[in-house]
Amino acid sequence: MxxxxxxxxxxxxxxxxxxxxxxxxxxxxxxxxxxxxxxxxxxxxxxxxxxxxxxxxxxxxxxxxxxxxxxxxxxxxxxxxxxxxxxxxxxxxxxxxxxxxxxxxxxxxxxxxxxxYLHPHTILRRKLINGERVVRLGEIIGQFCARTAFRGSELSLSSPEKKQDVGLFSGNVAIPAITESLVFTDPYYGAEMNHHTPELSPVVDELRRNARLKAKVQRLLMKFTANTETMLHGDLHSGSIMATDTDVRVIDPEFSQYGPMAFDLGMAVANFLMAYFSQPAHRQEGELEAYQAWILEVIEACFSSFDAEFRYLWQTERTGILFPKALFEEQGNSADDACDALLEEIRLDALAYCGIEMHRRCCRWPTTPTLKRSTTLGCAPSLKRAMR
Amino acid sequence: MxxxxxxxxxxxxxxxxxxxxxxxxxxxxxxxxxxxxxxxxxxxxxxxxxxxxxxxxxxxxxxxxxxxxxxxxxxxxxxxxxxxxxxxxxxxxxxxxxxxxxxxxxxxxxxxxxxxYLHPHTILRRKLINGERVVRLGEIIGQFCARTAFRGSELSLSSPEKKQDVGLFSGNVAIPAITESLVFTDPYYGAEMNHHTPELSPVVDELRRNARLKAKVQRLLMKFTANTETMLHGDLHSGSIMATDTDVRVIDPEFSQYGPMAFDLGMAVANFLMAYFSQPAHRQEGELEAYQAWILEVIEACFSSFDAEFRYLWQTERTGILFPKALFEEQGNSADDACDALLEEIRLDALAYCGIEMHRRCCRWPTTPTLKRSTTLGCAPSLKRAMR
Structure with a gap:
């Protein structure tokens, strides 16, 4: 180096x-x-x-x-x-x-x-643990994913601009390699740095015995490493999001790479789902159900806002080489069905990435998470690492 | 420039x-x-x-x-x-x-x-027009496609080596851009340089009206531009193959890029199929059927040899980050089903690329093909251009 x-x-x-x-x-x-x-x-x-x-x-x-x-x-x-x-x-x-x-x-x-300097924003993971709500959280994350997915792809970019960017980001070797092994491979065998709570052993063993599941996961790794559809954030969990009650910001894209459109959306949703499942450890009954219901609304909003924004950009900004208007609108054909089909593919892949990220969070956890400072941007990287 | x-x-x-x-x-x-x-x-x-x-x-x-x-x-x-x-x-x-x-x-x-200097090899397109057979043609082309597909992917390469190569080849902008428009887009609307024989007009009109088909083709373009699975030849038609009666060589990879594993196989098969359909213009009945049957055997051999070689490399050379043995063989799971599933995907995509290439050869034909010299490597580029 x-x-x-x-x-x-x-x-x-x-x-x-x-x-x-x-x-x-x-x-x-x-x-x-x-x-x-x-x-x-x-x-x-x-x-x-x-x-x-x-x-x-x-x-x-x-x-x-x-x-x-x-x-x-x-x-x-x-x-x-x-x-x-x-x-x-x-x-x-x-x-x-x-x-x-x-x-x-x-x-x-x-x-x-x-x-x-983002102020008075705090890391979203802390808010989810504290039971705090953020206005339009799902909408904004879904919209962010859709905008970066669409505008970083050849639906929007020219072929030379996209290729130049893929070439540039192909230099980021060490960081995507962490995701490749840590998320997609290590959880599914007895990798050195794995750790899970003993109660999860039967589930972990079952995951590792399931050849069909492991093959699916590896097929999604193949897409992750090779399918340079758009520029990803690459690490979009609740430790990469900072918020106030009414403002949402996304930080720390050092895991950025060109990859599949579904990846960021799937990672974000996985982290919301894990927040949902961990709520019983944080909240009393009564309060619990209402807050969990809110998290589910955030997830629904994530997907629906992704779809709505992607469809809007498809109609208004489809200026790249893919699905050109010369083949559809200019020949009197709607391209809406093509958009729907692509969104359906993205949704299925996002759910697959979501599941993989949830497996990983259960099996590949090098240290016990320690939440230290959580009031500044500065804490984000450490928080993120601690949660890995 | x-x-x-x-x-x-x-x-x-x-x-x-x-x-x-x-x-x-x-x-x-x-x-x-x-x-x-x-x-x-x-x-x-x-x-x-x-x-x-x-x-x-x-x-x-x-x-x-x-x-x-x-x-x-x-x-x-x-x-x-x-x-x-x-x-x-x-x-x-x-x-x-x-x-x-x-x-x-x-x-x-x-x-x-x-x-x-390849001698006494001639361009395969000329041989197919002349009705000449080449021993093991399909086997060798299928094997070539499988070997380059497997060994240029992260089934074989390390993550840094693959990313470095993708970065290098992302500099080849102008040439893949020709394929992107010429093969995947121009045939499906009234692009300036299109040409087809008048008798094909009803078929061409039908292609251009079919929104569902155009959407599928554009989805495959998206894979072609973004899915850097392996290093392609990029232009593997019968003008890029030189042969004697018993030797087969592949030339002219200036359209090379990282792309989907299925692409070269699909292009090669498309060109064999077009040779099949054009035989009635070249041969008398009797002779015709036997030669067409031989071309079909070549196509079958292409697919079966691709599969056999890919499976062999999967068993013996799977040393990359994808489908690692740690997840399968070393846990007592066979990875054969995963290989079969990937081969099935490759076969379906190859057939799709095959169809697209056949559309293109009917609709996007800037000049009447002229076959000039066909006895040396030197003629290959001109031959290839003339056939475009």
């Missing part, structure tokens, strides 16, 4: 000096860099995350470390993952405006992104 | 001077370069093709031109297609040894490949 010679990990003491000269940062934070308040909030496993505050406002500074922080330099992980996080963030901003944190500055050799 | 400043098109007069110093070439041709016999045989639409002969033997020198030769500089076509032809040739040599022409020398800035 090559690291740029210039690369130096930031510290609370060096940050203002090293980033203070960047106009896009200085103008947003305000005041003298030497007077900035700087907190390192990445208690996390992978990255350094700083919240930098001044007289005007705050920004988040995120820098990739060349190894897994909680393990140490013995577990290297390429810092180029920050490049792909940046590429994904700016594409999401274009394809689904207003959902990803805004990027103010990107320093490639330093693997460093300066971005919007 | 950028062309390297150094690029200069070869001529019969400059070739020996420019290529004579290359040891890999000089040692195979033999004698003084000044005394080499050099024939330009690319009567063709796209490339310069020379046969260079000396005291030891002959080689083929193929150089891409930066425009479509038969049209002129007004129709530019990037010379980087020669790079992808080279990348494909060396991968085919590794994955399916003995079928592609051996590469002796590659000069990237000159978009120039020096390769094996």
């Amino acid at each position: 090559e690291i740029d010679q210039q690369y130096r990990a930031l510290t609370v003491d060096t940050l203002s000096q090293r980033v203070g000269g960047v106009e896009a940062v200085a103008s947003r934070v305000g005041g003298e860099p030497a007077s900035w308040e700087i907190r390192e909030v990445g208690d996390g496993n992978l990255n350094l995350v700083f919240i930098v505050s001044g007289s005007h406002g705050s920004v988040v500074v995120k820098q990739a470390l060349p190894y897994v922080r909680m393990v140490g330099e013995s577990w290297p992980l390429p810092i180029y993952r920050a490049h792909f996080e940046y590429y994904a963030l700016i594409r999401q901003a274009k394809r689904a405006p207003g959902i990803a944190p805004e990027v103010y500055h990107f320093d490639k050799p330093q693997a460093l992104i300066v971005m919007e | 950028e062309i390297d400043q150094q690029y200069r098109a070869l001529t019969v007069d400059t070739l020996s001077q420019r290529v004579g110093g290359v040891e890999a070439v000089a040692s195979r041709v033999g004698g003084e370069p000044a005394s080499w016999e050099i024939r330009e045989v690319g009567d063709g639409n796209l490339n310069l093709v020379f046969i260079v002969s000396g005291s030891h033997g002959s080689v083929v020198v193929k150089q891409a031109l930066p425009y479509v030769r038969m049209v002129g500089e007004s129709w530019p076509l990037p010379i980087y297609r020669a790079h992808f032809e080279y990348y494909a040739l060396i991968r085919q040599a590794k994955r399916a040894p003995g079928i592609a022409p051996e590469v002796y020398h590659f000069d990237k800035p000159q978009a120039l490949i020096v390769m094996e």
